[in-house]
Amino acid sequence: MSQRDFVSADEVARRAGVSRSAVSRAFTPGASVSDATRQKVLQAAEELGYQVNHLARGLMRNESGIVCLIVSDVATPYRSTLLRELTLQLQLAGKVAMLINTDRSDGSVNRALEQAIRYRADASVILSGLPDKSITELCLRSGQRLVLINRDEDQSGALHINLDDWEAASRVVTAFMRAGCSRLAFANSEAGTPSLMAREEGFIAAAREHGLDVIVERHGSTGYEAGRVVAQRLLTRKERPDAVFCATDLLACGLMDAARHQFSLSIPQQLCIVGFDDIEQASWSSYRLTTFAQPIGAIAREAVAWLSQGGVADGRSLTLQADLIWRDSVRGG
Amino acid sequence: MSQRDFVSADEVARRAGVSRSAVSRAFTPGASVSDATRQKVLQAAEELGYQVNHLARGLMRNESGIVCLIVSDVATPYRSTLLRELTLQLQLAGKVAMLINTDRSDGSVNRALEQAIRYRADASVILSGLPDKSITELCLRSGQRLVLINRDEDQSGALHINLDDWEAASRVVTAFMRAGCSRLAFANSEAGTPSLMAREEGFIAAAREHGLDVIVERHGSTGYEAGRVVAQRLLTRKERPDAVFCATDLLACGLMDAARHQFSLSIPQQLCIVGFDDIEQASWSSYRLTTFAQPIGAIAREAVAWLSQGGVADGRSLTLQADLIWRDSVRGG
DNA sequence: GCAGCATTTGCACACGCTTGCAAAAAGCGC
DNA sequence: GCGCTTTTTGCAAGCGTGTGCAAATGCTGC
Structure with a gap:
């Protein structure tokens, strides 16, 4: 050296x-x-x-100024956008971000987290897919503040930021009905994340209120490929769905591509699709996907504000609204 | 607290x-x-x-174990993928990543970097768009090791990892000629990054060897929207190009979408397109883009290996090859 | 000028760790 | 058991900072 x-x-x-x-x-x-x-x-x-020297300062003050971001699937559009916003806000608040990648499911996740604890991070923001409770407890036990984004595990003392997935899901049902759809389906991954499940359950519940059943298909992890596979399953049924709510824009893109190029369906004439996240690709003219925009800026701001406030920060639960962005994948916008 | x-x-x-x-x-x-x-x-x-306590340890050893990743456009597919790979490799090497977001061009970049220096980061990896020499010098001056990815500014003492952009560009010319194209164009952004310019210059040079001229259009930053704008300019010319090499996959996607949906051109029959980066979207069936895959894994491995080696690490320049991935946006793959 | 007060300043200790150095312990061959 | 070398151990001095405390300084009103 x-x-x-x-x-x-x-x-x-x-x-x-x-x-x-x-x-x-x-x-x-x-x-x-x-x-x-x-x-x-x-x-x-x-x-x-x-x-x-912040190492020395942190040592004395018992407060390092480090916030660690625990995230899986960093390379995913939604996650990377959230990551951008979070780092930006953190920097504005004079904090510094330590990035922990939990993509590898082997022990390296825990090793990495311990690594962060060794640097005495003041707080952790978890936007990771895997709902590993042991991780969150380790954070809290080491006196960190904890922000959980889109995972409602009941962790007392933490800040929970969630979207109103149920409300969003019910708006989708309304939209589909207004478009004259009647054979509803939901496309999900097998990740089983709380927010994904909430979208699924909310959709089913709202559909039932209108006397409609929902076909649910889940596959793999929440990505483009899974969308294609789910499309395969949904669009080969005798009673082909005429409206699909996808838990995620990536799923929606995969499903849309399969529907068009493989099943030669035209969207939205023969099939209406709604996604979630409003990733950049959703606005690309190959997709023009109707979808929900997460208030990413607000999420990041709230998170950073909470974890950089003085005094004792007590647990809090924040529910934000997702914005429905009308594009061309549903009839009659 | x-x-x-x-x-x-x-x-x-x-x-x-x-x-x-x-x-x-x-x-x-x-x-x-x-x-x-x-x-x-x-x-x-x-x-x-x-x-x-790594704060205390770092204080004593004068070696913090922190590597700071300086990156702009984190939310971009290529960058976020590289980011994923780098954090993964760093974690494997027992290092920890500090993320510095340089998206805001105002003073906050420098403030953030200073922040990292205050934590006595051992090294910095720069995959940022803006070629701000003052940043790199600040890093070196504070005794950090420096890795520069895809920016060949001659910074002695640093590890430079670059792609052979010229070679890649010349392969594109060959491919276009074999596809029977003769009116070549290059789509670029105005970012002026060394690697982007190398692709442009290499393409022009190789075309000239075959006696062909190249129409060059540059616009905005390196993203989807820029691709659409460039398409607008290129495809309304009297002598419409029949082959476009895009400096980036994002540009290519934008250009492709505009070509198809706005100009009703069919690809590759009326227009051949080649991109660069092999982002995930390039493989989506709406695009099926022929493009170059950056050896991202190798880049990350080399970077981490170099910056975590013991002893004195002297400057080095590494040129890796990009892999041409044949898909359907060029005739006669 | 002086008492009385608020503001600044310096000393010295603490934070939790690493590491050179010398002392202690252990191992070895006889 | 004794000399010798090698390993292991504890002491104490740092690393660069923050901060309580008491002393020093600067003001104010008389």
Whole structure:
């Protein structure tokens, strides 16, 4: 390792002709320093290129300023968008993001998380697919604040941010009925995430209120390929559905492509489709998918605001609304 | 902030009946401890739930174990895939990733980077779009190792990982000629990234060798929308191109959609298209885009291997090959 | 000038860890 | 058992910072 020599507060103090504590205080908002010395310190620091060592500061303050983002399927459009928004907000709040990838289901997940705990992260935001309760407990047990996005496991003391999936699902039923559809289907993955299941159950419930049954097909993980497989199953039935609500835009894209290119169905004339997430691809002119936009900006803002507030942060549950974006995959928008 | 009390090495030492140094050594690979005491320590640590405090360790060792990933456009398919691979490899190597988002072009980029330097990151990997030299210099000046992916600015002491964009570009010309195309065009963004420019220049050079001119159109940032705009410009020319090489798959998707839905062209019969990156969407059946796959796994592995090697790591330049993936957007694959 | 007060400042200790150094223990050949 | 070498252990001095406390300084009103 190359010898790295950083300037320390001592050197700054010497150059500014003050004590080392003065330097420390100059970099601590709200500390007791006169403006005169603060200026002297800041100038000396500037000249020397001094940067407060956050490892040492974290050690003293018992507060590292690190927030760790625990996420699987980072490369997925929805997740990566949320990730972008979160890192942006964190940076604005003066925090720093540590990224934990839980794609590998072997022990490396836990190893990575322990790694983060060793850095004494102040908080964790979980937007991971796998609902591994042991992970969340490990976080809380180590005194971190915890934000759970779209997973309503009842973890007391944490901030839960969820969408009103039921309400959204019922709006889809209304839309489908208005489009004159009657053979409803739901396309899901086998992930079994709380929010995915809520969309499914909400859809079924709302359909039943209108006296309609719903065909449910689930397959694999929540991606494009799964959409194709589900399409295969749904569109070869004797009673072919004329409306499919997909738990996810990726599923919807896969299903849509299969419906068009494999079954030569035209959308929305022969088949109406609604997705969820409003990923970028949903607006591409090959899809023009009617879907729900998650309030990603608001989610990120709420999360960061909660975890960077002072004092004791008590558990809270936040339910946000998803916005229905009308495009061309449902008749009669 | 909730009172967080972690168990310290002292407590472990007491419980195991050894000195604090013994605990420290038990957690340091290659340190001088007998197996007997190491076992005693590990057991006591297990029982107490002890985790080495990496802030303190980093302070002592002058080596934090933190690698910071500096990236813009995180939500983009190619970037997020690379990000996934990098975090995975880093975790495997026992390092931890700090994510710096440089999307905002205002001062927050530099502020975020300084933030990372304050945590004494050992290394930075730059996969950011903006070629801000001041950033890279700041990293090097603070003694970090530096990995630059797809940006060949000559930064001595860093590891440069690049693709052979020229070679790839020349293969595209060959493919287009074999498909019987003669009116070649190149679609680019205005980002001006070294790798994007290399694709453009390589394409032009290779075409000229075959006695062909290339129409070049650039617009905006490297995304879907830009592809549509460029399509607008290219496909309304009197001499409409019959083959377009797009600097990026996103551009290609936008261009393809516009060509089909707006200009009613059929691909590849009336227009051949080649992209770059092999993002997931390129394989979707609405596109089936012929494109180049970046060896993302290899890039990540090389990067992590280089930055986690012991001793002095001297600058190095690595050129990898992109794999041409034949799909259906060029005639005669 | 002085008492009385608020504001600044420096000292010194703490944070939790690593590591050089010397002392202690263990191993070995006889 | 004794000398010798090798391994293991504990001590203590750091790493760069924050902060309580007491001393010092600066004000104010008389």
